[in-house]
Amino acid sequence: MTHLADLLRALGAAGVDFILVGGVAAAAHGSARVTQDVDIVYRRGKDNLEKLVAALASGQPYLRGAPPGLPFRFDVATLAAGLNFTLTTTLGPIDLLGEIAGGGRYEDLVAHSISAEAFGVQCGMLDLETLIAIKRAAGRPKDFEAIAELEILRDRGR
Amino acid sequence: MTPGNSIDEIIELYKRDVDTTLIDECLKRTVEERLLALQNFAAAIAELRAQTAGRK
Numbered sequence A: 001m002t003h004l005a006d007l008l009r010a011l012g013a014a015g016v017d018f019i020l021v022g023g024v025a026a027a028a029h030g031s032a033r034v035t036q037d038v039d040i041v042y043r044r045g046k047d048n049l050e051k052l053v054a055a056l057a058s059g060q061p062y063l064r065g066a067p068p069g070l071p072f073r074f075d076v077a078t079l080a081a082g083l084n085f086t087l088t089t090t091l092g093p094i095d096l097l098g099e100i101a102g103g104g105r106y107e108d109l110v111a112h113s114i115s116a117e118a119f120g121v122q123c124g125m126l127d128l129e130t131l132i133a134i135k136r137a138a139g140r141p142k143d144f145e146a147i148a149e150l151e152i153l154r155d156r157g158r
Numbered sequence B: 001m002t003p004g005n006s007i008d009e010i011i012e013l014y015k016r017d018v019d020t021t022l023i024d025e026c027l028k029r030t031v032e033e034r035l036l037a038l039q040n041f042a043a044a045i046a047e048l049r050a051q052t053a054g055r056k
Helices: A004-014 A022-029 A046-059 A076-081 A106-112 A128-138 A141-156 B007-015 B020-027 B031-055
Strands: A018-021 A038-042 A084-089 A092-097 A113-118 A121-126
Touching (some): A004 A046, A004 A092, A004 A121, A004 B031, A018 A022, A018 A106, A022 A038, A022 A121, A022 A128, A022 A141, A022 B031, A038 A046, A038 A106, A046 A084, A106 A121, A106 A128, A121 A128, A128 A141, A141 B007, A141 B020
Parallel strands (some): A038 A092
Antiparallel strands (some): A018 A038, A084 A092
């Protein structure tokens, strides 16, 4: 598991615009399910890519599952040339998502996110309704149990 | 479950088995406490896995 506190502090200290999505966002809303990685949607602007690199470079990001020795530079040019990156870092696994299916990019999602403070950082996280909608849109059987829990959480908040 | 069940019907079935006592416990915590609990639990699982792998 990612050193979540350290990761969020690094992103916050660098001023990265990001939104927590996936299992960590679900946990923040009250889900009891365990997740192994952190998924964030990041803003694609060059200034934000620079902040992202500054925040994570010391964690030696490398493509998760790639054979050792594969040339990979974690820099602005690499981030600009790609979109979604599944990475391993010294802080743990992290998925940097420029876009998510059914949800779009940072700019699309920011209106569907809420802000909460954790570890001294003001974190954006996807709201429950959108988390559910994205998982429902994906239609993956592996998500059904998670959707069921998220909908119970949503209904408790009403 | 029969073929043709909608996703809604399937999810409703899953809801029967959600342990709501765990949800209740999570909702008593702050966001930071929830994330810390997740981090600590995942770390404990990773440590157990590492120890188990070492004994194989």
